[in-house]
Amino acid sequence: MTGRGAKTIRVDTLARVEGEGSLYIKLVGERVADVKLKIYEPPRLFEAFLRGRHFSEAADITARICGICPVAYQMSAVHAIERALGVRIDPAVRLLRRLFYCGEWIESHALHVYMLHAPDFLGYPDVIAMAADHRAVVERALRLKKVGNRIVQLLGGREIHPISAAVGGFYRTPTRQQFNELLVDLEWALEASLETVRWTAALEFPKFEQDYEFVALRHPDEYPFNEGRLVSNRGLDIDAAEYEDHFVELHVKHSNALHSVVRGRGSYLVGPLARFNLNFDKLPDVARKVALEVGLRPPVKNLFRSIVVRAVELVFACAEALRIIGEYEPPAAPRAETPNRTGAGQAITEAPRGILYHRYALDEKGLIVTARIVPPTSQNLRQIEEDLREYAAQLVAWPLDEATWKCEQAVRSYDPCISCATHSLKVVLEREEADKD
Amino acid sequence: MLVIGCGNRDRSDDGAGVLVAERLGKLGFDAQIRSGEALDLIEAWKGADDVVVVDAVETGAPPGKVWLWDGRTAKIQGSLPISTHGFGVAEAIQLASILDRLPKRLRVFGIEGRRFDIGGDISPEVLCAVEEAAKRIAGESCGRTAPSSSPTLTLKAE
Numbered sequence: 199m200t201g202r203g204a205k206t207i208r209v210d211t212l213a214r215v216e217g218e219g220s221l222y223i224k225l226v227g228e229r230v231a232d233v234k235l236k237i238y239e240p241p242r243l244f245e246a247f248l249r250g251r252h253f254s255e256a257a258d259i260t261a262r263i264c265g266i267c268p269v270a271y272q273m274s275a276v277h278a279i280e281r282a283l284g285v286r287i288d289p290a291v292r293l294l295r296r297l298f299y300c301g302e303w304i305e306s307h308a309l310h311v312y313m314l315h316a317p318d319f320l321g322y323p324d325v326i327a328m329a330a331d332h333r334a335v336v337e338r339a340l341r342l343k344k345v346g347n348r349i350v351q352l353l354g355g356r357e358i359h360p361i362s363a364a365v366g367g368f369y370r371t372p373t374r375q376q377f378n379e380l381l382v383d384l385e386w387a388l389e390a391s392l393e394t395v396r397w398t399a400a401l402e403f404p405k406f407e408q409d410y411e412f413v414a415l416r417h418p419d420e421y422p423f424n425e426g427r428l429v430s431n432r433g434l435d436i437d438a439a440e441y442e443d444h445f446v447e448l449h450v451k452h453s454n455a456l457h458s459v460v461r462g463r464g465s466y467l468v469g470p471l472a473r474f475n476l477n478f479d480k481l482p483d484v485a486r487k488v489a490l491e492v493g494l495r496p497p498v499k500n501l502f503r504s505i506v507v508r509a510v511e512l513v514f515a516c517a518e519a520l521r522i523i524g525e526y527e528p529p530a531a532p533r534a535e536t537p538n539r540t541g542a543g544q545a546i547t548e549a550p551r552g553i554l555y556h557r558y559a560l561d562e563k564g565l566i567v568t569a570r571i572v573p574p575t576s577q578n579l580r581q582i583e584e585d586l587r588e589y590a591a592q593l594v595a596w597p598l599d600e601a602t603w604k605c606e607q608a609v610r611s612y613d614p615c616i617s618c619a620t621h622s623l624k625v626v627l628e629r630e631e632a633d634k635d
Numbered sequence: 636m637l638v639i640g641c642g643n644r645d646r647s648d649d650g651a652g653v654l655v656a657e658r659l660g661k662l663g664f665d666a667q668i669r670s671g672e673a674l675d676l677i678e679a680w681k682g683a684d685d686v687v688v689v690d691a692v693e694t695g696a697p698p699g700k701v702w703l704w705d706g707r708t709a710k711i712q713g714s715l716p717i718s719t720h721g722f723g724v725a726e727a728i729q730l731a732s733i734l735d736r737l738p739k740r741l742r743v744f745g746i747e748g749r750r751f752d753i754g755g756d757i758s759p760e761v762l763c764a765v766e767e768a769a770k771r772i773a774g775e776s777c778g779r780t781a782p783s784s785s786p787t788l789t790l791k792a793e
Contacts, residue, residue: 309674337734
């Protein structure tokens with residue numbers, strides 16, 4: 199407490215997020231005086247670890263940045279390095295990479311929708327308390343997540359920190375038969391995902407809309423994973439190579455994670471809402487139809503509704519996985535030749551929580567000279583603080599404990615991965631009476 | 636009997652469970668190393684009737700103390716905050732209990748840790764405790780010792 203009747207929303211360790219951080223909000227009268235999303239998890243220094251290592255190690259090293267989205271790190275790494283080397287990949291490998299990403303989206307979205315975010319809407323402190331009353335729902339979540347795990351395990355060699363992704367392709371590719379064994383599970387998962395959309399759409403959402411700059415990949419023919427131009431609803435339309443001309447990372451005193459902004463404009467939003475709003479027309483029919491059925495159409499500007507959008511993306515990921523497996527013909531070779539050479543390359547891919555940028559420069563021996571990684575959560579951090587500034591203002595009259603919970607729920611709407619960004623979260627809400635004179 | 640060693644060997648004493656599983660695996664026991672993430676753990680013990688989980692704990696007792704709890708009856712009050720999403724062994728047991736996914740027999744060996752910092756070495760007293768826990772688990776599986784349970788499981792949640 200500070201000053202006369204000061205009040206603070208304070209969450210010292212934010213639960214149900216990945217990594218370690220806290221939230222501090224100070225209210226003075228009816229005004230939000232300060233918002234700080236403090237990221238105290240220590241810096242990870244991965245970009246420095248990568249220097250001097252051979253490019254073939256980058257996918258396995260960067261996969262270690264995150265236990266939830268290692269595939270994203272592997273994909274951005276291999277695509278950026280392939281660009282530096284001028285390597286072209288087999289179209290069958292390209293499809294397998296999309297399938298790999300489907301596995302990670304299913305794992306990550308099933309975890310976040312049901313285990314991390316749903317308890318907020320239903321008034322439970324965690325999924326364990328929720329399971330006692332909603333057993334069938336939690337069973338569905340576990341099974342869905344497992345389907346994602348199976349895909350990642352089959353393509354990546356293991357569920358967590360997969361090891362098969364390589365520059366040029368994969369170290370080993372599965373047989374048709376191995377994929378066919380996934381079909382029954384995936385057909386169930388598609389139905390379960392449709393149920394997930396209907397179930398999440400029936401939740402109650404706080405009224406809170408913002409005028410975001412949505413930033414996501416856009417591809418001419420597909421809902422985006424590994425390829426596309428980076429676009430926004432404010433006219434951005436660039437290649438990955440131009441990313442650093444348009445985005446800049448800023449140090450802020452209270453955070454070990456950098457804040458990324460659009461040059462000349464400021465905060466922006468990446469992740470499911472951005473992808474959905476910018477690529478609605480690229481969703482497969484089954485996903486687009488169920489979105490419309492529950493009244494979800496772009497632009498979705500209420501971040502709390504991201505839980506429904508994630509469910510729609512679950513439908514997409516299951517449908518896409520089924521399509522790819524249906525068409526799968528093993529590549530002639532698991533991976534292309536990747537001779538050492540000097541070069542530089544950038545890539546952006548769509549991690550479950552938003553775009554992930556990698557850039558590498560290589561020397562003539564294929565050793566990494568410089569590496570740059572901009573994870574999705576650092577791109578959303580500035581936006582999270584700005585949203586909380588607006589949202590907390592709506593909560594000034596609320597009892598502190600309820601306001602605190604609502605602010606935590608808002609943060610969790612972003613599915614922040616603080617481990618990636620610095621790489622848990624605490625919330626502090628402080629309230630102070632305004633001076634009457 | 637399935638032994639599941641949980642933890643992260645790159646976080647100092649958190650590696651205790653991993654070391655126990657490694658030791659027992661080399662002796663021919665059915666032993667797995669897992670992160671300790673709750674959903675993964677529930678999946679790992681699926682189909683097994685007799686499971687021993689080994690994990691580092693922080694209860695305030697002297698470092699190196701070896702605890703033994705009956706996972707089906709012990710009262711559990713939280714997990715170490717270093718698990719992914721704070722969702723670890725204690726939560727796995729609670730959730731599995733609600734979903735009827737607990738093994739018929741579940742024993743939890745807790746090894747009291749002193750430090751959990753990233754990249755640090757394992758404490759000498761915890762190394763001794765790893766030996767002790769491995770011997771107790773191995774000995775008991777041969778029917779040489781009757782284990783006695785510690786009274787309650789109260790992990791310190793920070």
